[in-house]
Every structure is written in C-alpha cells, then in structure tokens.
Amino acid sequence: MLEIKDLVTEFASVRALSGVSFTAATGKITTVIGANGAGKSTLLRTISGLERCAQGAIIWEGLDVTKLSVEEIVRTGIAQVPEGHAVISQLSVAENIELGALFRKRKASADVAKSIQEVYELFPILLERNSQMAGALSGGERQMLAISRALVSRPKLLLLDEPSLGLAPLIAEQIINAINELCRSTGLTVLLVEQNANTALSVADHGVLLALGKVVAQMPASEMIADDSLRAAYLGY
Numbered sequence: 001m002l003e004i005k006d007l008v009t010e011f012a013s014v015r016a017l018s019g020v021s022f023t024a025a026t027g028k029i030t031t032v033i034g035a036n037g038a039g040k041s042t043l044l045r046t047i048s049g050l051e052r053c054a055q056g057a058i059i060w061e062g063l064d065v066t067k068l069s070v071e072e073i074v075r076t077g078i079a080q081v082p083e084g085h086a087v088i089s090q091l092s093v094a095e096n097i098e099l100g101a102l103f104r105k106r107k108a109s110a111d112v113a114k115s116i117q118e119v120y121e122l123f124p125i126l127l128e129r130n131s132q133m134a135g136a137l138s139g140g141e142r143q144m145l146a147i148s149r150a151l152v153s154r155p156k157l158l159l160l161d162e163p164s165l166g167l168a169p170l171i172a173e174q175i176i177n178a179i180n181e182l183c184r185s186t187g188l189t190v191l192l193v194e195q196n197a198n199t200a201l202s203v204a205d206h207g208v209l210l211a212l213g214k215v216v217a218q219m220p221a222s223e224m225i226a227d228d229s230l231r232a233a234y235l236g237y
Helices: 040-047 070-075 093-099 109-122 124-128 139-151 169-186 197-203 221-225 228-235
Strands: 002-011 014-024 029-033 055-060 078-081 157-161 189-194 206-211 214-220
Touching (some): 014 214, 029 040, 029 197, 040 078, 040 157, 070 078, 093 139, 109 124, 124 139, 139 157, 139 169, 206 221, 214 221, 214 228
Parallel strands (some): 029 189, 029 206, 157 189
Antiparallel strands (some): 002 014, 002 055, 206 214
16 A cells, blocks of 8 residues: 655745645555646655655555655655656667666566566557667557556556546547556556546546645545536636
C-alpha cells in the first residue's frame, strides 16, 4: 500500500501541494484527477523523488521513502512514466525498452528477457517497430514505449502521468485498457494522474480529486464519476 501523509511541496514561495493525504491500495488503480495547476504532476514527481517535499511522508509497503534518492526509490519497486511520451528519440524501440532494465541485467538477466517479451505482448506494435528509431513513432506508440520501458523494471507501483494527453481517443482508450488489464492480471498497483476524469474514473477503483494542491474529495471511483456537483465545481463540466 502507498500512504501519502500531509505532503507539502513548495517551489520558492509557491505551495504546489498543501497537506495532501490519501492511500492507494495494493493491486488497485487509484486515480488523481483535477484541473490544470491542481498539483497532480507535482504529486507524482514528489513520490518518485524528482521533487523534494517540505514536510510530510511517503510510505511505500511500510518503508518511508520520503528522503531516498531517485535510484533507491526505483529499487523499492516504484517506476514513473512522465507526462509527454518521454522516450529517447535517437535510440531504437528495443534500446529504449532495454534501458528500463539496466539495474536488473546483472542479477536477473533471464527475467529481463521475459519482461521484455511481456511488454511486446502487451503492445504488439512495438515488436513490429523494435528496430526503428523511437523518434519516428507516432504519439501513441511513443506512449506505449514509455510505459513499456517502465514495466521492464518489474515495478510493483506504477506512476502514470497523463498517459492519454495529446492522443486520439481510440489510442488513449487502448493504452488505458492495457494498463487496466495488466493491473487486474498481475496485481500491479497503479497511481494514475489524468485530466480526463471520465477516462480515468472508468477504470479506477478509487478516485482522489485535487484542487489548488489540496485533496477536496476522495471516494470509490464509481461514486466520484456519478457526482455531478464535484465535476461542476472542480472540473468545469
């Protein structure tokens, strides 16, 4: 289980997260939704160690990871897929995927090969494109590649930042459904940040609504998606 306790993250005089607290259950999809500027991406970057909190705690499987380095956090089983389909354009699809397993190659080479095969089964188009440069892929294919690179590290907690951003609806749906299937079949814990509330809540087990760096609501996803007053007040529709 992931526990976020009274998390505060600041940039100079701006408080991006203000006392954020919630839990994400093991083997479930928890989605964090909210408008632009709500603090969603800052939350993920703080959990993964890319930003440092001013106060509060991040507890993963009983371990306080708040002050660990990014590398140490990755080794606890946490992997982040950043916003923007981030891949290394000058490397091939296969090389990008292999980067995700660098720290595992020496001790688990056989499982690395297995994990690579599994992501090709999850996203077959990447096998077809495996020798192509990542920069030549479509936006949806780059997002699949970024997710695959994270998955070959064998994470137990996957942090997904706006995976549907800028993608055609059908491609976004394909990617979200693949993550949902992976979570249900393997017990992977997923923390999904999305601006598209309907997309996120349709696959999530639990919803957390952020507004101006604060949690304003958290409840089962099925209840949140049915709450018209919350959507109108905080998401504008």
